[in-house]
Amino acid sequence: MTDHFNQLTSKDFMSDQDIRWCPGCGDYSILANVQRVMPDLGVPRENFVFVSGIGCSSRFPYYMNTYGMHTIHGRAPAFATGIKASRPDLSVWVVTGDGDGLSIGGNHMLHTIRRNIDIQILLFNNRVYGLTKGQYSPTSQIGMYTSSSPDGSIDHPIDPLAFALGAGATFVARAIDVDGAHLQQLLRRAHDHPGTAMIEILQNCPVYNDNEWAEVEDRKSRIDAALVLEDGEPLVYGSEGHRRGISLHDGIARVIELKKDQDPIAAGVAVHNEAYQTPAYAFALASLRRPDFPLPIGVFRAVETATYDALLQGQVAGAVVKRGAGSLHDLLHSGDTWTVEER
Amino acid sequence: MSRKAPGKTVQQLESVAIRFTGDSGDGMQLTGTKFTESTAIAGNELSTLPDYPAEIRAPIGTLAGVSGFQIHFSSKSVRTPADHPDVLVAFNPAALRANIDDVRPTGMVIVNSDSFTAKSLKRAGYAEDPRPALRDRYAMVEIPLTRLNREALKDLDINMRDADRCKNFFALGLMYWLYHRPVESTERWLESRFKGSVLEANLRVLRAGYAFGETTEILPVSYIVPKAKIQPGVYRNITGNKALAWGIVAAGELMQTDVFLGAYPITPASEVLHEVARYRHFGVKTFQAEDEIAAICAAIGASFAGELGVTTTSGPGFVLKQEALGLAVMAELPLVVIDIQRAGPSTGMPTKIEQADLLLALYGRNSDSPIPVIAAMSPGDCFHTVIEAFAWAVKYMTPVIVLSNGHLANSSEPWRIPDVDTLPRPKVGYWSDPETFLPYARDPETLARPWAIPGTPGLEHRIGGLAKEQGTGNVSYDPRNNEDMIRLRAEKVARIAADIPPIEIDGPGSGELLVVGWGGTFGAITAAVEAARQNGKAVSSIHLRHLNPFPKNLGSILRSFDKILVPELNEGQLVRLLRTEFLVPAIGMNKVRGQPFLIEELLARIDEMLSEETSP
């Protein structure tokens, strides 16, 4: 371990490799913000491991001057599981795309989240397969025209956060590629969360799906198009003069128009709580869609429960306490044995 | 217990093969296993073959539900479970029907006469009672097992169903008497396993079965099979799967490195996961993954992090692992992949035997991605094979494939327990010096790259599946570099041959016919070749454990014989390799019935080969 990590800067996390993303790709901003956050996390650089699958987004580890694995399509969570389960001392980050993580890798995503292994998953959602040149993905909206859907996509999309919540995710958040300050805040929260922390990062692909998130990426329109979640604060959004809130009853969300200076809580607006044990509340938030509702960003859910890696280490340590460290000689001689004498 | 049977004849035999058969609920595997333990303690050489139905709960009394366990024991050397049992124990008509054709002519057939009811005859598909016809051809021993068993338990507070479930131990007791086996090990086992009335019932019927043998008129003769000449040492029984599991645990201990096993349940590999999971106190971690892909990926992740990654599976799961194996080749990380082959293709016959994944192991990935392959040749050899695989994996920084099969997995043999101090202790060394570190610099001798694990300051680096530049490991699309790297990786695997001992020939070093086997067919081939030589035939054999790379002297041995026969439980895989690699006129002998080779069929083919004119 080094003791100089406190002095590290974002530069220390930049590798010497040329970055190959298209100009204007949202991945640049995400990379820069991740590099900015790393020095503040109190982790020596050599203890970071970035693991990815395949896709434009999955090139990410090459650009991080940490340990990294660029693996195979969709399987990054499984590699990360092996790393973290064997070495809980490491800070393990998965970088994946909407195709990598929810199409070919949907199964691993589900099971990794359900086990609550203590890793961070950054899912770059550009709602398209970038690397393979623009086919629709599992998050693409119905009707999207692409090279493989010339008549429009007929696949119903999945919402990454609803998926994660369905799998029992203990930490679920949404960020925007270009909103650096907010993204950094969520990266820190994800790092501090014990258990699987999933952040969906809305990412623009200017080449194959430009402006998919324009409404929330643009600072001005974001005010009316996004709902910034703050723990303990009412679900209020909208520009000065057009403030609105969200009420939630029986899982049904409604927009409440707020008059100037009206107390939102008194008006029936729900108060955000990250810590509800039931995922139903966060699921209701994850179901809010444009244009009828604002798109929530921030932490949807943060609850604590035992992590897979801690339970596994606990079983190993417990077995040693209970049975003593294993002896190979005793193992080989366990059960019935017999001796054949020299004759 | 070696009570003398008064007034009965005792006859000495060199060897006996017994097959215990019954409904899958009758406890035949347990009966066979206990008889095996007792036989090992009696000092015989032995070999066993369990055969169970694929269905967990097939309808009672049907052919689909028949379960069997064969044991062959002898005062001489035993290589196989025997082609034909001398004795068949059949608990019901279905078991009789399913097995009778395998019994040696005039062999002994012991049946539970209580089970020959109209209903069970019908279930077994018999139009009429087969026993009268069989009495002329076999030594039929008809015992009212159900009634005798109930009788022995009549004053015990136990319901009829539980009482009937003990009857396999009655039969076991009888067989112990018949072959002069000690009952103590079984009694000890029962005491460790059960208590109360269940323990009492089982102990009682075991002893009652033994006593029945002593007194019954039906069995006038009992048999002694003298002790075999066995190398001195401490022995135990071991199945191939247990040996694999213990090899995994042992590798961690010997290499002083924690083991991480990722696996997804599949027949016949699941027991390895079950067994290893019991040894957390060795620091061994098991991870039951969501599928075979996740299992291998997690194991590779653990290897990257500095542990001994291993994954266990069978055919269909092995297929799923191929893409990740390709990554392990590219990333040059140590990894052991164990494929316990089963009969295919597709889901095939999961509980049956084949050795048809050799070409998959060697060539099952996209592009040129060579991986060393070792095949275990006996249950006990599985233990050493796994340790050898880990040693290669770490020394050469490469995935290594271990092939076993369903036969080795489930059959047991007496195994001389190795002295832990004499086992190899392969060295594990992680790179630590940042000044001299290059992720893909190579050791001049082994061509291995350094193992640099997270947590080591100054060695931060990225690996992955994209083509790697020599030395730096940076992504490179340079055409020459790619070709060089593909050839370097192949050369690295080829250099492992330096660690492989030369193959020893069983029989003369040159001559007319060489039989070449690999993996789990060792017993049958050796037995057949030895028998042929005893018949005066000029035939030798070699058995390959190392399939990639081959032992260095393989080519010269092959060229020293006029004819080469390659028996395989597949449609001709090793034979293809030998022909292409060494340009020798090797001929295949192939069987894909889900069953092992019979010695007699190998002998017949050997005779045929020797009588044929040599043709180029």
Ligand SMILES: Cc1ncc(C[n+]2csc(CCOP(=O)(O)OP(=O)(O)O)c2C)c(N)n1
């Ligand atoms: C086994 C396998 N199948 C298909 C591919 C081709 N492939 C590479 S990336 C990709 C989709 C990536 O989409 P996404 O995860 O959304 O990443 P993006 O490029 O959009 O960041 C596909 C289909 C592959 N590399 N491997």
Ligand code: SF4
């Ligand atoms: S294709 Fe799209 S996602 Fe990929 S690098 Fe280019 S802009 Fe980014």
Ligand SMILES: [Mg+2]
């Ligand atoms: Mg995408």
